[in-house]
Amino acid sequence: MSKADWGKRLKKVEQLAGLFQQCPLSSAYKPRLSRPGQPSSIWKLFPRQCMAIHFAQSCREDVHVFALEKEHAKMGQRIYLVTSYSELWHYYSTYRQSLMHCYELIPEGAVCKLYFDLEFHRPSNSRIDGKAMVASLIQYVCEQLMDVFGIECSEKDVLNLDSSTEEKFSRHLIFILQNAAFKDNIHVGQFVHAILQPVLSVHRKGSELEKNLGVVTEDRGERGLKASSQAKRPKREERDLSFLLVKHKDGQDVLFVDLGVYTKNRNFRLYKSSKVGRNAAFTVAEDNRFISKPERNVSAEESLFLSSLISNVSFTSQKILTWDLPDPEAVKYPKPQCSSTSHCASDSLEGFQCSPHKEVDSFVLTVVNRDGIKGNIRRWNYFVSEQLLVYDILRYRWCQNVNRFHKSNNVMILVDLKEEVWYQKCHDPECRNFRSSSYPLPQDICVSYLITMDEEDQTYLMDDVGNIIPSQKSQPPEQNNQGSSSAVRVHQVEVFESWGDDSDNQTYIEALEMVERSTEFAEDDVSDELMLQTVNELEFQKDL
Known part of the structure; x- marks a missing residue:
């Protein structure tokens, strides 16, 4: 070579x-x-x-x-x-x-923590002390949790995250309560609306607050707060919540608390994440008093991350907090009520509302309707962390442990969506630690994906x-x-799969994303009429 x-x-x-x-x-x-x-x-x-x-x-x-x-x-x-x-x-x-731009999806119907999104425009509120407002709000919410639900907490039970900039003061508050969580983030929203009624009613007319209220009315909030007095706890004097009013960029009064973050399938920004185009990621605030307790083989930083996740709630020994729903057609839950996975309230609180898994609801009803006994679903709770549906059953008390019907205490039917099985547990103290054998779910409700x-x-x-x-x-x-x-x-x-040419396909996808982001149309099934209307609007905007 x-x-x-x-x-x-x-x-x-x-x-x-x-x-x-x-x-x-x-x-x-x-x-x-x-x-x-x-x-x-x-x-x-x-x-x-x-x-x-x-x-x-x-x-x-x-x-x-x-x-x-x-x-x-x-x-x-x-x-x-x-x-x-x-x-x-x-x-x-x-x-x-x-x-770095990551959001937790809080699933529809999932048991979750109490959380707040706080913000105000700093140049328009130069004399406001944001830290003092946060501290006052935490104290007020802790008082309300004690008065309404009998749950004791303090600032040490609140993870305080900060993503403030020179332009905007921004905080996330996540309440990590001891063995208690809300039925879902819709109930969280109803509770937050109710306890903030004193400030919401002050500047309702002609302000931006009216737009944020949605279907919630002052009367419903008052009913909820009046019901809390029935718990026979000392009634506090009504707090002055005017400190929660801040100025918008245009000078109008707005609320320090964002009331728009309590919708179905809400995307909530994660700890250590920022919005696109911004460098302000959520970090632990200087005035945070919460300290996470890492489990074995989990670092302190990861433990803090897990604590910040809104729907990261375990089933074990949780008290489920509920609040009255505003829809008159919906089933009425007990107004401010504390249900528990370890005890049961009276039969007079019956009610049924479909869970996110309607086929599973129907199956559970077949389990508790037999031998001439017509049982019903009194309440359901969905623990997304374990993919576990827990049904409190009404008028059906058969217990596999004692092999007979309990005289007064009802039973629970638990459906494990991961393992595709169901089993029975008991509210009766004698059967507290009992769990029945597991039975497979019907194949037609076990939808499996590759x-x-x-x-x-x-x-x-x-x-x-x-x-x-x-x-x-x-x-x-x-x-x-x-x-x-x-x-x-x-x-x-x-x-x-794609359909049509690229331009038609892109327009349809943009329209679908627009509809899915809407809080009013958050369902998976979108009507053809709505999609056609949205597509036409997009095409009209592109022609301008």
Whole structure:
């Protein structure tokens, strides 16, 4: 071989080496944590919220839904991630650049913590002490929890997160109560509205507050507060809550507490995350007094992260707090009421309302309607952390432990959606620790989704440094050729079929995202009329 030929070959090898350094080849990456007992990992990305929710509900693994915002994406556009808490924390603490705009999805009907979103425009409220307002609000809410529910708490039970800037004062408050949580975030919203009625009624007419009130009325709040006096606790003097009124940019009075964060399937920004285009991530506030208690093999930082998750609530020994619903057609729960997984109230509080899993409700009714006895569902609670539906049963007291009907205490039917089984527990003190045998759920209500998917069906990929990118299949052919030399490690994702041409498809997707973000139309099933109206509005705006 001549010297010239050798030089050409060496140059070619150096070029190939440089290319492989820039685009290394690797096998498809499937995340798996190395903790003892950790199950196989799931990390799936979805273009639509309803797809992610359906997938998470069908998984036997302990998974949850999170929303991700991407830099340089269209305003409001989000990708939905399904994974476990531990898996998210592992990559969340590693790929901060890619996962820095992350939101927890608080599922519809899920038992959750009491939480607040607080903010005001600093230049318009230069004389206001934000820290003092937060401290006063925490004290007031703790007093109300004691007066209404008999729950004792203090600022040491409140995780105080801060994402303030020079332009805006911004806080998140998460109440980590001892063995107590709210039935869902709708009930949280009703409670918050009720205890803030004194300030809401002050500047209701002609202010921005009226827009935030929605369907809640002052009378309903008064009924709830009057009912609290029936608990025979000392009645406090009505507090002056005028300190919660702040000035908007336009000079109008608005509320320090954001009342719009208590809707179905609400996206709530995570600890250590910021909004797209901003660098103000939520951190522990200087005046925070809450200290997390890490479990074994969990770091203090991860423990704090888990404490900040609104729907991270366990079933064991929880008192479920409820508040009257404003819809007159809805079933009336006890007004301010404390139910418990360990005791039962009287039969006079009966009522039935569909859970998010209506097929499971129907099945449970068949279990408690037999042998001439017509049982009913008195109350349901959904613990999303364990995918557990807990039904308090009315008028059906058969207990497998004593092999007979209890004389007074009712039973519970528990449905484990992960294991696809149901079993019975008891309110009777003698059966406190009893759990019946597990029975399989009917196959027709056990909807299973495929866990593994072909790479060719992927819409989004995540590379080995955490960047979320469109798959090559979703790109035009000429872009596929440009990227054909690079093989990236990916987390597998769900894909939806496209229809029509690209412009029609994009318009429909934008319309669907607009409808799903609406608090008024938060259901998965969207009417054709509404979609057609929204598509027409988008097309009209684009023609302008």
